[in-house]
Amino acid sequence: MSGLFERLASELSEMKGQGVYKTLVHLDSPQDAVVTLAETGREVINLCSNNYLGLCNTPEVVRAGSAAYEELGAGTSSVRFICGTFSIHKRLEEKIADFLGTESALTYVSCWTANEGLMPTFLGDEDALISDELNHASIIDGVRMTKAKRKIYKHSDMAELQQALKDTQAARHRFIISDGVFSMEGDICKLPDMLELAEKYDAALALDDSHATGVLGETGRGTAEHYGLHGRVHVITSTLGKALGGAAGGFTAGPEALTDYLTQRSRPQLFSNALPPATAAHSLAAIEHLEKHPELVRKLRANTSYFRERLLEEGFKPIEGDTPIVPIIIGETAEAIRMSKMLLDEGVFVIGFGYPVVPKGTARVRCQISAAHETEHLDAVIDAMKRVGSQLGIV
Numbered sequence: 001m002s003g004l005f006e007r008l009a010s011e012l013s014e015m016k017g018q019g020v021y022k023t024l025v026h027l028d029s030p031q032d033a034v035v036t037l038a039e040t041g042r043e044v045i046n047l048c049s050n051n052y053l054g055l056c057n058t059p060e061v062v063r064a065g066s067a068a069y070e071e072l073g074a075g076t077s078s079v080r081f082i083c084g085t086f087s088i089h090k091r092l093e094e095k096i097a098d099f100l101g102t103e104s105a106l107t108y109v110s111c112w113t114a115n116e117g118l119m120p121t122f123l124g125d126e127d128a129l130i131s132d133e134l135n136h137a138s139i140i141d142g143v144r145m146t147k148a149k150r151k152i153y154k155h156s157d158m159a160e161l162q163q164a165l166k167d168t169q170a171a172r173h174r175f176i177i178s179d180g181v182f183s184m185e186g187d188i189c190k191l192p193d194m195l196e197l198a199e200k201y202d203a204a205l206a207l208d209d210s211h212a213t214g215v216l217g218e219t220g221r222g223t224a225e226h227y228g229l230h231g232r233v234h235v236i237t238s239t240l241g242k243a244l245g246g247a248a249g250g251f252t253a254g255p256e257a258l259t260d261y262l263t264q265r266s267r268p269q270l271f272s273n274a275l276p277p278a279t280a281a282h283s284l285a286a287i288e289h290l291e292k293h294p295e296l297v298r299k300l301r302a303n304t305s306y307f308r309e310r311l312l313e314e315g316f317k318p319i320e321g322d323t324p325i326v327p328i329i330i331g332e333t334a335e336a337i338r339m340s341k342m343l344l345d346e347g348v349f350v351i352g353f354g355y356p357v358v359p360k361g362t363a364r365v366r367c368q369i370s371a372a373h374e375t376e377h378l379d380a381v382i383d384a385m386k387r388v389g390s391q392l393g394i395v
């Protein structure tokens with residue numbers, strides 16, 4: 001015991017020495033296009049929130065949360081199957097299912113728990129679980145917790161996916177899981193090919209659409225809508241902590257038999273409290289707001305195209321893509337962290353990501369665009385990036 005904390009302290013000082021230690025930035029304002037830094041009271045342009053549609057701080061959405069707080073109190077004080085299910089959970093789940101074109105949906109306190117509580121619940125050692133190598137950490141942990149035979153295919157490599165399906169033909173079930181939009185790269189999975197393969201080899205296909213729900217498709221219904229395949233994906237997990245209100249919570253949407261089974265057996269459902277009612281009401285209001293305002297999705301798309309074009313014009317080389325995740329590869333972790341600190345000094349809040357969040361040598365500054373941004377914000381970011389980029393010799 002005694003040596004443990006000394007070791008941790010020594011590793012922490014090594015991280016500081018190597019310039020890879022993460023310093024938390026404290027905010028004293030809601031998530032929005034501009035946020036206030038707690039330490040200095042300075043306002044900076046926010047380029048690192050997942051508040052894709054600005055619903056985190058949209059008055060009608062926030063009011064729905066406060067009203068539910070007043071009406072229903074702070075939380076459920078219980079797990080779902082004991083006395084933790086409120087009618088607001090049912091209304092939210094019906095709305096999610098309707099929005100995504102699935103039979104049903106089941107909420108969790110986060111998408112992390114939705115992913116961890118998914119595969120281990122119904123796959124056993126006679127099954128096969130097939131996963132993209134760049135899937136989100138919550139999927140990776142869910143895969144690790146599952147007893148099924150595992151196949152990890154190279155990122156978006158459809159030939160490897162097909163091979164994995166061929167190699168596991170003897171399994172009772174094959175279950176493929178992938179991010180819809182990959183969070184560190186910002187690219188979209190090859191859903192049409194994946195669906196075709198899943199159908200050909202009789203596999204179930206699950207997408208984690210955390211960065212796609214509210215973002216992709218004409219009306220923000222996600223990866224499936226983007227490809228004209230709305231209602232065709234067997235299972236969708238996603239978060240309520242990004243575009244859909246930005247509070248917290250996640251869900252699994254799919255056939256009734258799946259969500260009912262998860263209600264009976266998924267360990268985070270059985271052993272952890274339900275989503276607080278105010279958060280459920282806030283998320284429900286966020287989806288209703290999005291349904292009434294599809295122009296938010298169009299604005300997000302227009303902002304993204306504008307920002308990507310301006311970056312290219314100024315000589316930056318963001319990873320190509322169509323999503324509001326716009327990563328600029330820097331290389332070394334310390335350099336990406338340095339760039340983000342310099343940008344903060346210039347009034348732009350954007351985070352540098354390095355190992356172990358992304359592979360060594362591919363550290364990056366990940367810009368995230370929101371419908372809350374106006375062109376002036378994006379222009380100011382580009383000006384700051386030009387100054388910092390030229391000081392660092394990137395442009």
Ligand SMILES: Cc1ncc(COP(=O)(O)O)c(C=O)c1O
Pocket residue numbers: 109110111112113136138179183208210211238239240241248249250
């Ligand atoms: C692809 C993906 N899945 C799951 C999660 C976890 O979501 P939550 O914050 O709801 O746990 C994230 C969050 O970063 C994510 O990017």
